[in-house]
Amino acid sequence: MNKWHKIKKTDLQKYVSRLAEKWEVWIPRLVDGKWEFGIYDGARDLDLPESIIDVSLKNLFFPKRRAIATFDENSKWSLQPVSPERRPRIILGLHPCDAAGIEYMDKVFLQSEYKDVMYKNERERTILVGMLCNKMGDDCHCTDRGLTPDSTSSMDVAFVNEGEWYFFRSLTDKGKRIMESKYLKETDEGPTKNEWPAGKYSIASPEEFMEMYDDSIWHELSDICLTCGICTYACPTCVCFLVADEKFKGKGERVTVWDSCQLQSYSRMAGGQNTRKTPASRVRNRTLDKFAYSHLRYGRISCTGCGRCIMVCPLKRSFPQLGARLSERIREKEKERTKVPAESKEE
Amino acid sequence: MTTIELVPKPATIKRMIDESRDVKSYVLEMNESLTMPALPGQFVEVSVQGYGEATFAVTRKSKGDREFTISVKRIGHLTKMLHRAATGDIVGVRGPYGNSFPVDDWKGKDILVIGGGIGLAPLRPVIDHILLNRKDYGSMEIIFGARTPDDILYKEDLKMWESDKSILLHKTIDVPFEGWNGRVGVVPAVIRDLGVKPDRRVSIVCGPPIMIKFTAAALRELRWPDDRIFTTLEMKMQCGIGQCGRCNIGEKFICKDGPVFSLDQIPEHAL
Structure with a gap:
């Protein structure tokens, strides 16, 4: 050291x-x-x-708008990497x-x-x-x-x-x-060590979250979310993006721009089909991505506990609260499952 | 200089084929002695400068890895621009991406190919591969459904497959049509009619999402196990390299973990 x-x-x-x-x-x-x-x-x-x-x-490493190539609009092909x-x-x-x-x-x-x-x-x-x-x-x-x-x-x-x-x-x-x-x-001196309290939003395990895909709770959770997407922009680990061409006065750039899974346009395909049309399906996708899919993909959940999503949320109820509410529901279900039926208690 | 993966390389449109009323095929040749070594089932991202890019299955390879074909249905912004392109025009290409159909694992097996409309495009390289290595595989049966006779694509290939004694081909259209004397009915209904048995077979299915869903149901009714029903979920993809996020099905990315999956590898809600 x-x-x-x-x-x-x-x-x-x-x-x-x-x-x-x-x-x-x-x-x-x-x-x-x-x-x-x-x-x-x-x-x-x-x-x-x-x-x-x-x-x-996030913006300093993966800017919200990032030119990856430039081109001359008047040519058929002149795309050059930046x-x-x-x-x-x-x-x-x-x-x-x-x-x-x-x-x-x-x-x-x-x-x-x-x-x-x-x-x-x-x-x-x-x-x-x-x-x-x-x-x-x-x-x-x-x-x-x-x-x-x-x-x-x-x-x-x-x-x-x-x-x-x-x-x-x-x-x-x-x-x-x-x-x-x-x-x-x-x-030879050093700083003093601190003890830190637990936060307010403890959550269930990724495996438990994975079991909740078909639960009806997503409708309840999406009722308190505007799916405005601001949380995804504020989040230090939300890095979904769109690739697009932008043109201005003859000059063109191919760019990556931040996108958000909370917006309906995100999953819309050519021809209009959309696999995540409902707010509930989008809230479910982000909640599970933060607390479970990320863990299965990369070995750690993608929520760092920074709380920025709460700070920017117009309703001040963002994914940490949704995650905590969902975890509460997981515990309720677990209790129901493990409850000893009344009759067998009698015996 | 390291390359930015998301920046495409130029390719020239060598030939265009009118397949149906809204589908055109493009034979593309990579410029500057670049190659596109796509395996059956892999896809590419094709760009029209100034209009962005979209995902297309490689539907045929020719001249080694220099030339390949994509089929484009006119349905959105970029495909409209591609339909306006002319022979000799330059487009951008990056790839090939994704996994591929496990054709080597299928050696010695009988193959059932089920395509609906433009869904035949990603399956054609499998048919090509089997015809090229005919003795390595058992029988091949192809079921191809289109909405109307005007939506039938790959007419030259269909003619060839029809006359090939080693292939059993069924063509069907969804609803009766004047002048059509062939089979009528949607693909899942045809599967039930034919009573296609799993036996020593694997099936590969691609078409519109609704067609895949009901075809899977029909095959399951006929006792096909999920690990012998393969599909390619060519949807929602953008970056092609597992980073832009939008094509996820649970923790999996279609572009990186797929697009080819057997039904036992994906949750029910993916269908």
Whole structure:
């Protein structure tokens, strides 16, 4: 294990400014009352949120609109792949659930027969400098999803906010590259360990969810969902996309754009046939995908417990609540099944 | 330079065949000495620049792996553009994707091919493969149904198969039609009429979803076990590589885990 290095809080901005001379540095910034990542330009005092950042990192690795090729509209065929962005960058201040989201995207785009080279490039040019959380936000429930606010998985460097100091530790060779700094002092001290409470949305196992496909509960659950799809855009692991051509003033681009399984158009085929026409069928697909199909496909469920879907939901009732309600129903059914019939009790 | 899998490669339309009133076939040749080594049952994504792309089964291969055929029913945005294309035009192609019919496992077996309309397209490479390796397989029976005589495609092939002594061919149309003296009735009804037995056979079925569903029911009535009924679920696919998400049936992706499945591999609601 690499040693902890500590840096005075008042020196962090100087350290980041030095990093920004060599790297493109992305940090959380408050924009119109919401935290989102932006490029550090030194114009504002560095301020790092202790818990959830409103907008996920998904867009930095898999942009909502991504040109994959360009063409000249006036030709019959001139489609050429785009060249990848190569500038090295640092993303500083992400949290454990953000790193878990990236870990899941890696499974979809890299641990697959066909690697997405554009995504791979975004990963390779990035050093992930994660900040462990000091508290859990109102909608946070990572502790219900096999994570904790101090998980360091998938980070290159992890740092902890403690008193007047930040404690930094590199976790990968890539991470070591930013540890050489006069502001960072090696130390035998370390941050204190925290105990974390369970969240509010514990759920049943993937196998139990799989048994619920034909249950009537999907109609109940879809009654409290607008199927507007906003949760899928906010979700750090929802990476469904559409491939389309866009044209403007003679220039064309082939793009991938985020799509959402909650929208009716998602499953509509040429000729109008649609296998998921009803809200219930779409809510079922997403719930089971989050909590069961993802596990069967990639060995882990795709909910990181970040709670962003609740934060953006117009009804403030999103998939963690649906998952919890469904799990409650699973337990009810289990009770009914295992209940000893009254007659046999008499004997 | 590493290639972006989602960006297609150019291919030239060498020949176009009018198959029926709304189906055209396109013989495509890969440009720049590229190849398209598709196995029976595999599919490709075909692009018209400026209009996007769509999924098509490879319905025949020729000239090694350089040339292949797709059949296109005019039904949506992209297929309308393809129908407007001319010989010599360039389209984009990527693939081949998906699994394939396990034709090697079927050696020594009798084969029953059941196609409904454009559903015959992904099955034709299996028929081609068996005819090319005739002694490796037992008998071959083909049931082909179309809505009307005008919807019958692959007329040249049907003629050839009809005159081939090693093939038993049944053509049917859904409802009576003036001038049609052949069999009338939907495919599941024909299956029941013929009483096709499983014996040493495997069956491969493709057609509109409703046809697959009722054909499966008819075969099950005739005691066909699910692991000997194969189908190809050519639906909802977009990226072809198991990433865009939309073609899932439960945890499986049609494009990656399929499109070929035996009925025991998919849940009932997939039909």
